[in-house]
Amino acid sequence: MSPRKQVTLQHIADRLHTSVHTVSKALRGLPGMSEETRRSVFRAARELGYRTKAQEHAMAIDRLSVYPDKPHRFVFVTTHNGYLVKQLYSGLYDRLSELGHLIDFAIYPEHETHPERIRDWFQQYGVSYASGVFIPPTIPLPLEQELLALPIPRVLLNFPQAGTESDSVIWDVYDAVSQSVMHLVREGHRRIMYVGDIRTQRGFRRRWQAFTESSSEAGIQTPPEESLLVPQGTQAEWDEAFRAKWDSLRPTAILCVLDTLIPWIYYACRGLGLRIPEDVSLVGLETNEEAFLPDLTRPLLPVRETGVRAADRMLWRLANPHLPYEHIRLQCRWHKGATVRKM
Known part of the structure; x- marks a missing residue:
């Protein structure tokens, strides 16, 4: 990493073959460029060790050391390495590495749920001796409970249960679903079929809560029987349930809150002879930047940014162990896309 005083905006611009003006706008959060360009500027600035005065001032306020005397070792515990988990870890790794710290990626065998095991x-993996632990969503509840009971700093990358003694950082799915409903209503849709799971995870229940409350505010009734809330199961079973719901409801729009179901919806609609968006509009919560439908109308979930923010929160907790726990929600930006038709 280059020494801080040797790095200027010109160095960043030269690396990216762009202008100093573009670099400056990106670092100040100004509009006028693609998100990929903005991410490239931040990535180059991070790799070169460049920080704006505002960034250094904010770190000083939070008592975060820019150049620590002794690096910390953190652990990210998960049960799989899917895309969402990789995005979270990427944000954590980049931010902690930038500040001179280490983080291990540890995969726990999901079938082992006994507390003693x-x-x-x-x-065995030195989790108990780490400086802190990061706890992602989608892990079994017994594992989450044991991680939260560790006598080391913890950051939960999920919605906490009431009374959870841990800081938390998560993208705000309540806001994401509310934005989705509002967009569909503005485009004239009143018969919206909700597709998703409302049982297995806290975040899923938050999504359903957001849908029912946002719909109610728009004067739309949302009885559960008019939504497709069955567990995913096999694709054939799910496809049959979707067809039955479609025949009885005839919605003008579908709101899918599970990205794994978006391809299933697409093929189920095609099997029914339905075109998106000409015959039915579709909004989805998609976590993968290489989405199945690249121009899907959707809220952009800041998964990687959650990892970055969680890294800062962990270092803040180490510097401020006496302060109350904090729960941070990152707002989603809206991508208009091309899968919603105006009624």
């Missing part, structure tokens, strides 16, 4: 695994 979990604690033995913690000892």
Whole structure:
């Protein structure tokens, strides 16, 4: 990493083959460029060790050391390495590495849920001796509970249960679903079929809550029987349930809150002879930047940014162990896309 005083905006511009003006606008958060360009500028600035005065001032206020005397070792515990988990870890790794710290990626065997086996695994992989632990969503509840009970700083990358003694950082799915409903209503849609799971995870229940409350504010009734809330199961079983719901409801729009179901919806609609958006509009919560439908109308979920923010929160907790726990929600930006038709 280059010494801070040797790095200027011109160095960043030269690396990216762009102008100093573009670099300056990106770092100040001004509009006028693609998100990919903005990310490239921030990535180059981070790699070169460049920080704006505002960034250094903010770090000083939060008592975050720019050049720590002793690096911390953190652990990210998960049960799989899917795309969402990789995005979270990428944000954590980049931010902690930038500040001179280490983070291990540890995969726990999901089928082992007995507390004693979990604690033995913690000892084996040195989780209990880390400076702090990051706890992602989608892990089994027994594993989450044991991680939250560790006597080290913890940051939950999920919606916390009431009374959880841990800081948390998560993208705001409540806001994302509310934005989705509002967009469909503005485009004239009143018969909206909700597709998703409302049982297995806290975040899923938050999505359903956002849908029902936002719809109610728009004067739309949302009885559960008019939504497709069945577990995913096999594609054939799900496809049959979708067809039955479609025949009885005839919605003008579908709101899918599980990205894994977006391809299934697409093929189910095609099997029914339905075109998107000409015959039915579609909004989805998509976490993958290489989406199945690249121009899907959707809220952009800041998954990687959640990892970056969680890294800062962990370092803040280490510097401020006496302060109350904080729960941070990152707002989603809206991507208009091309899968919603105006009624």
